[in-house]
Amino acid sequence: MxxxxxxxxxxxxxxxxxxxxxxxxxxxxxxxxxxxxxxxxxxxxxxxxxxxxxxxxxxxxxxxxxxxxxxxxxxxxxxxxxxxxxxxxxxxxxxxxxxxxxxxxxxxxxVDGKGLGSPGSDLVYTPLVPCRIADTRVVGGALAPNETRSYHGFTGSDFTAQGGSASTCNIPLNASAIAVSITAVTPGANGYLTVFPFNDPKPLATAVNYSTGSITSGQSVIRLCRPGCANEFNVYSLQQSHVVIDVEGFYAEPEATALDCTTARETGTLDLLSGLQPKFVNCPTGYTATGGGCGGPLGIAVSNSEPNVVGGQQVGWRCDLVGSLLSALSYQVNATCCRVPGR
Structure with missing residues (x-):
């Protein structure tokens, strides 16, 4: 720690x-x-x-x-x-x-690691029981005309300091984004609300368009500033208005999952020849060769050891071996074969 x-x-x-x-x-x-x-x-x-x-x-x-x-x-x-x-x-x-x-x-x-997922784009959505994370009627008072106010999108304790739930709302620390219902309550004039990441400039897009004295809600997905930002997102109001924000789900990187790996092995005996003898081992269907090697008794010579690529895929391992004219030598070709777990 x-x-x-x-x-x-x-x-x-x-x-x-x-x-x-x-x-x-x-x-x-x-x-x-x-x-x-x-x-x-x-x-x-x-x-x-x-x-x-x-x-x-x-x-x-x-x-x-x-x-x-x-x-x-x-x-x-x-x-x-x-x-x-x-x-x-x-x-x-x-x-x-x-x-x-x-x-x-x-x-x-x-294997190219990019194929296993990106923390910037390959996000997983988790729905939540709706939970309040901000309410200006409880803390802070209504936003003034043209005011931008900053809020937390996740917390290690609770959201009471911004008028929300006395819990974390089950939003994990460093969530990438949150899906929210945002409500303008009794605004003083026609206008709109905009929500955006804490460290970004205010965009032109709106989250809620409201009219005088109404209670108007809209759905938004807010990308959060992280990690270690002073706050995670901002709310801007064109006119004076109370604002209520309820979280309905969050987006986060998929949890790290160990690769499903197995070892494929091929054994045999080299011919009584001094020439080059290619030997192969194939991975099971759906697996990719991520490593491999060649082996045998003293006297066997390895000319080349590399992935066996077919149609751009590493389907197994290849060993180019040189035997002996005096005796038949045994050999072994191994491949480490892996896949991302799933159906």
Missing amino acids: ITKGKLLLGLLVVGLPAAAFGVGMFGLSSTGLAPESMRDDMAQDIVQRWSPYVQQTYGKAGQGWAQRMQATFESVDISNLELAASAPTYEQMNAALLGGGTKGMQQTVL
């Missing part, structure tokens, strides 16, 4: 340039997975390198960024934290923290 002392130590370096701490301090280990004992050190390195950047870029909104990041540092997969600690840019650091964690593999994986 990250201690307050270490996070506060990170805050003491505000004002130093990120370059003062270097990049790539925590490179990937030989297994692709850092030990859990390094979690605190990697989190501290991220805080030290990026706190000056956050405060310079976001000003007052950047204050307290390190404390707001604590829950993310504690819960993120260790492999993603390792990537974040060695990321050369702030955007890549954020992307690593928010990506679905993929455990390290001992063998080099040849």
Whole structure:
């Protein structure tokens, strides 16, 4: 667990340039997975390198960024934290923290990781029992004409500080977006509400168009600012109006799921020839070869070892072997075959 002392130590370096701490301090280990004992050190390195950047870029909104990041540092997969600690840019650091964690593999994986999902676009929707996250009639009072007010879209405690439920509404920390019902209550004149991410400029699109004295609701999906933002989204009102926001669901990256892998093996005996003898092993249907190798007794020679590609797909493993003129040598061709679990 990250201690307050270490996070506060990170805050003491505000004002130093990120370059003062270097990049790539925590490179990937030989297994692709850092030990859990390094979690605190990697989190501290991220805080030290990026706190000056956050405060310079976001000003007052950047204050307290390190404390707001604590829950993310504690819960993120260790492999993603390792990537974040060695990321050369702030955007890549954020992307690593928010990506679905993929455990390290001992063998080099040849499958393109992009095919396993993107933290920016491959999001999963989870419906919720409608739950109130903001109500200006309870806290804050009506929005004034042309006022923009900032709100939290997720919380580690409750939404009472903004007039909402005394619970988290079951919205996870660092949700990507929330689906809401937003209601304008008795506005003072005809106008509209707009909702948008905390760190984005106000768009031209509207969420609710209302008329004087009415109660008008609309449905919106709000992309949330994350991680460690001072708030997650803004609400703008053209005219004076109370605003009520109920969450109905959230979007988040799919949870990391281990690959379904198996080993395919082919054995046999080489011919009594000195020439090159190609040998193959095929993966089961639906699996892709992510690694492989060749083996045999002393005296067998391996000319080439590579994936067997058919129609652009790595369907198995190929070994080009050289036998002996004196004796028949046994051989073995192995392939590590993996697929994303599912139907």
